[in-house]
Amino acid sequence: MADKLKWGVLGGTSWIARDAIMPGIRKSRNGRLVAMASRDPAEAKRRFGEEPGVRTMGYDDLLADREVDAVYIPLPNSMHAEWAMKAAAAGKPVLCEKPLGLNAAEVTKMFEAFERAGVPLMESFMYRFHPQHRRVREIIDSGVIGEVLEVRSHLSNDMMSPPDPANVRFVPDLGGGVLLDMGCYVVSCSRMTMQAEPVSIRGWQKMDRRFGVDVADGAVLEFPGGRMAVVSCSFETTGLGHYSVIGRKGMIEVPRGLVLGLGSFVPEALIITVDKNGARIEEELPADDHYQRIVEAFGDAVLNGTSMPLSPQESINNAKVLDAWAQSIRDRRDVEIGSAG
Structure with missing residues (x-):
């Protein structure tokens, strides 16, 4: 079993990714940042420079990247379901920013897609x-x-x-x-x-x-x-x-x-x-x-094959x-x- 979860960030130019989750991944005991995706990879490189060991690419390229073990999604709310379910189809576990979906029906549909794909999905309520x-x-x-x-x-x-x-x-x-x-x-x-x-x-x-x-x-x-x-x-x-x-x-x-x-x-x-x-x-x-704590908790669950600390029903009930x-x-x-x- 690997001791480090290799993370890709889908939308790495957002403030929550840049200033919160990505630093959390870097500090985590069980994670490593390996890829960041942007609609405009060249612009992302120009604005944020290049980090050793972290490749910048497009969204679809990140989901297809075999080095990426798990994906964090901080995109606008209306894009969560689309890109999370694309990640599920690619076999990637996903930590997705809150609110997970626009309504309870969409959230339920997302969890059903991940259950069919056999990979986990968790809503990113860091404060918990x-x-x-x-x-x-x-x-x-x-x-x-x-x-x-x-x-x-x-x-x-x-x-x-x-x-x-x-x-x-x-x-x-x-x-x-x-x-x-x-x-x-x-x-x-x-x-x-x-x-x-x-x-x-x-x-x-x-x-x-x-x-x-x-x-x-x-x-x-x-x-x-x-x-x-x-x-x-x-x-x-x-x-x-x-x-x-x-x-x-x-x-x-x-x-x-x-x-x-x-x-x-x-x-x-x-x-x-x-x-x-x-x-x-x-x-x-x-x-x-x-x-850092939510990154590590998610990583532990993926690496150990255990249940996510925030359950699907928790997110559905909130929605x-x-x-x-x-x-x-x-x-x-x-x-x-x-x-x-």
Whole structure:
């Protein structure tokens, strides 16, 4: 069995590939970057230079390259399904950026294609691999905040000062809009923290008519037992990515739960408030690179022939909630999860 997974990146000029995943591959204990694909390989070489051992080529050439063991896809949302399924047909395992597809039907179709091809596919939710969430779970399980009744999650970044019309997030045909780009995170976070699936959702939205995409969204999710999650995302407000877990006796605040800096990670504090006696405890965790962690976790699963750490059903369920959120906005009503159409 090989001890290094040889990676090819399909769309290596995107910021998430260039500044996050590719450095994660370089630092990983079980991966090696061997190829980068671009629509214009010559332009990619001119802009980014040549890295020893990393060849630049076209998309189809990368999928046909026998040296490439696995593919990372950071392309615009509307291109995920097409190129992931082409990679499956070429026998390549794929780590694909979130959201995996434009809707639950597309996500299901993608996993079916990979199952037929006998290779794995995983959605790249890097935040899930940061150890701070394991610590949050330990605190919840300790009972210090009591029964968890509510989760609040928010993700935002100011892209409107001024907006760049060339940004794929402002192009409807490329799967633009904040619901797909950031809403997938806050839904995933609420489901992860509740350890349950929501039963219904009521959402609202702000559209930017210049671009025809949503730039701010919010929703309330109902979970079993009368619990709830309040989620929001925005292209208009300052860069934030936090969540709070609210229990009968206290609360956990995770100030950088969904987004961290790139390259150098500053230790972030978990702020725990126990309402019972008014105590406020701050716990600082060491710096960590969740991009490196997701690369290594994916690589371990491929190299060892084990299940992916994020399952197909996890991605399908997340997409179903996003579908219901979108329908709730269209219909201006509560929508049961799974009934969206």
